[in-house]
Amino acid sequence: MSSSDTLPTTTNNNNNNATPSFTSILTTRSQKLYNFALKYKSQQNPKKSHQMLKTMIRFQPELETYEEVRQFFSEASEGKQRQEEEESQQLHEARQENLAQKGSIKSQFEEMPSVKVDLLTPNLKTQKGRNYDSEWAQKRDLDEFGYGYTDQGFLVRLDSPPGQPFKWQGQDHYDFLGDAIKRHLQKVLTQSYELKEVVMNEDVAKEEPAKAVNVFMTPQAMEKEGTLLVLIQGMGAVRPPMWALSLCINTKMEAGKLVGGLRAGTMFEYQEKASELGWEYMILNPNQNYSNDARCSPIEGHRNPIEHVITAYDQLISKSKAQRIVIVAHSYGGTAVVEGLLRQRASILRRLKSVVFTDSNHQQIHVEGLPQEAKSFLQQYAQNYVTSDQPCGKPLGGRAGVNIVSAGTEEHIWTSHKAYTHAFEYMILCLQMNGTPEERFQVASQQKQEGNKAFMGKDFRKALSQYARALMLLSQTQLPESVKDEALALSLTCHVNMAACALQLEEKLSAIRHATNALELRETNASKEIHGDTKLNALFVKAHFRRAQAYVSQNEFELATKDVEEGLKLDADNAALKAMRKKIDAAIQRRRKAEKKAFAGM
Structure with missing residues (x-):
């Protein structure tokens, strides 16, 4: 892969004999977070310490290269797990005591059906403080709460005044309304989308209905030999098909339009796009970890999201055709993929073509122990759409083993929705990259044409993206001899055009880099007879011209002059280069006069 096809990753280039302490590079924000982490460590609160360190690393990723930071983070992670286990046990004991005092709660759950169960009853493990004596606890359907969804997917009141948005009526009301919404959405999955509901641990569920774990899939997900999309939500109260419960409940105004609701808070748009593409899909249920009864006992094979994803792979994904x-x-679904599938079920790599993370919280320490094949896969075929104020898809560098791009929003819960269109474009591209060499070359040509259209329409950011995709396809391809010369010309064209885009966006250093990448093709192909190729020479001339333009804008006149001279060697009559040389000469003369005047006054 050429240097333009990969995003830069942060490395520590200091000499091993003179490596400064990581504290010497801490920003003001990171220093505060680090101080808090130390404070919570001294207070024996590893959960808080872990949270501070995680936030610090997110704001300053290069800190992960320091062994002291990795060790501190690892200790905090282990302590956090122990603390959560202790809290879990304490919660379990408290609920057992509460059960003895309130037999009515127990009888409520004993009335559940023996086989077909409501898998959306609140997860007592993760939703503390539920008041089952509340008037809302007995309501199950949305209309019982006085709410319904519009055709546009917005939650509105049905009672007086009708059509109004959600109104806060206390935590009990919010919690149990959320459960009703989950029941409603899963009915939509089976009735409107005609998905198949599968109870993964059916044998256990027959004996203990409260321990059933359900997932949803298209009817042909296990049988069809095409593409299978697996959707995995984050941690918390969310269940299939939700990305974020709060978005399913609340709305807001954005650019004069009402946004939020089911289009933003659920996987519906992902499901519909997958069906449009002819893909099958499967929705996992990583948060159904404990029984839905007062015992709140762990479910074997699903005790946490990582374990659930592994079980789903063993029972379903691996057996799909x-x-x-x-x-x-x-x-956290991203962490489950890295820790569960890539680390413990690396056999998935034989069929895995792409992973899209939406603000995944996995860290470098999760990637370090992966098999090399898994690391390489993440670098080439995975992308993390993170919170950012930049346009969706804009590269932001590399972190935790994957390319980082903007999700186009600064709010975590919105990332899956905002990245939706770009995410599918990326997955389709990755699938194309896994096609035959001839197919990839054709797709690369199409990507270049799309880039040209975007450039003519002055959408330079989109044009950059299209050209980069074309280069990515070409870099992954062992092309047949019949198209190798065309591929070289195509690569060169994309690099030169990317330099032109960067100049239009006033990103001068990027323009220099892209033009340099183009000129390096001349060196790497020096053994071939390309110097007499008129078409290729014209492109090399353009590369010199673009780089000269960028150097001039940086007042690097000597470097610009060198590019002009090199370009004129290839095309002595080039009018643009001659005009550029006059411009540079005039600029150099002005600078010399200014310097002479400045020194004369000393």
Whole structure:
């Protein structure tokens, strides 16, 4: 892969014999977070310490290169797990005591059906403080709460005044309304989308209905040999098909339009796009970890999201006949993919073609122990759409083993929705990259044409993206001899055009880099007879011209002059280069006069 096809990753280039302490590079924000982490460590609160360190690393990723930071983070992670286990046990004991005092709660759950169960009853493990004596606890359907969804997917009141948005009526009301919404959405999955509901631990569920774990899939997900999309939500109260419960409930005005609701808070748009593409899909249920009864006992094989994803792979994904698998994982779902599938079920790599993370919270320490094949896969075929004020898809560098791009929003819960269109474009591109060499070359040509259209329409950011995709396809391809010369010309054209885009966006350093990448092709192909190729020479001339333009804008006149001279060697009559040389000469004369005047006054 050429240097333009990969995003830069942060490395520590200091000499091993003179490596400064990581504290010497802490920003003001990171220093505060680090101080808080130390404070919570001294107070024996590793959960808080872990949170501070995680935030510090997110704001300053280069800190992960320091062994002291990794060790501190690892200790905090282990302590956090122990603390959560202790809190879990304490919660379990408290609920057992509460059960003895309130037999009515127990009888409520004993009335549940023996086989067909409501898997959306609140997860007592993660939703503390539920008041089952509340008037809302007995309501199950949305209309009982006085709410319904419009055709546009917005939650509105049905009672007086009708059509109004959600109104806060206390935590009890919010919690139990959320459960009703979950029941409603899963009915939509089976009735409107005609998905198949699968109870993964059916044998256990027959004996203990409260321990059933359900997932949803298209009817042919296990049988069709095409592409299978696996959707995995983050941690918390969310269940299939939700990305964020709060978005399913609340709305807001954005650019004069009402936004939020089911289009933003659920996986519906992902499901519909997958069906449009002819893909099958499967929705996992990583948060159904404890029984839905007062015992709140762990469910074997599903005790946490990582374990659930592994079990889902063993029982379902691995047995699917799909030849190609792509994954979209939100938030902690990303950690479950890295820790569960890539680390413990690396056999998935034989069919896995792409992973889209939406603001995944996995860290470098999760990637370090992966098999090399898994690391390489993440670098080439995975992308994390993170919170940012930049346009969706804009590269932001590399972190935790994957390319980082903007999701086009600064709000975590919105990332899956905002990245939706770009995410599918990326997955499709990755699938194309896994096609035959001839197919990839054709697609690369199409991407270049799309880039040209975007450039003519002055959408330079989109044009950059299209050209980069074309280069990515070409870099992954062992092309047949019949198209190698065309591929070289195509690569060169994309690099030169990317330099032109960067100049239009006033990103001068990027323009220099892209033009340099183009000129390096001349060196790497020096053994070939390309110097007499008129078409290729014209492109090399353009590369010199673009780089000269960028150098002039940086007042690097000597470097610009060198590029002009090199370009004129290839095309002595080039009018643009001659005009550029006059411009540079005039600028140099002005600078010399200014310097002479400045020194004369000393």
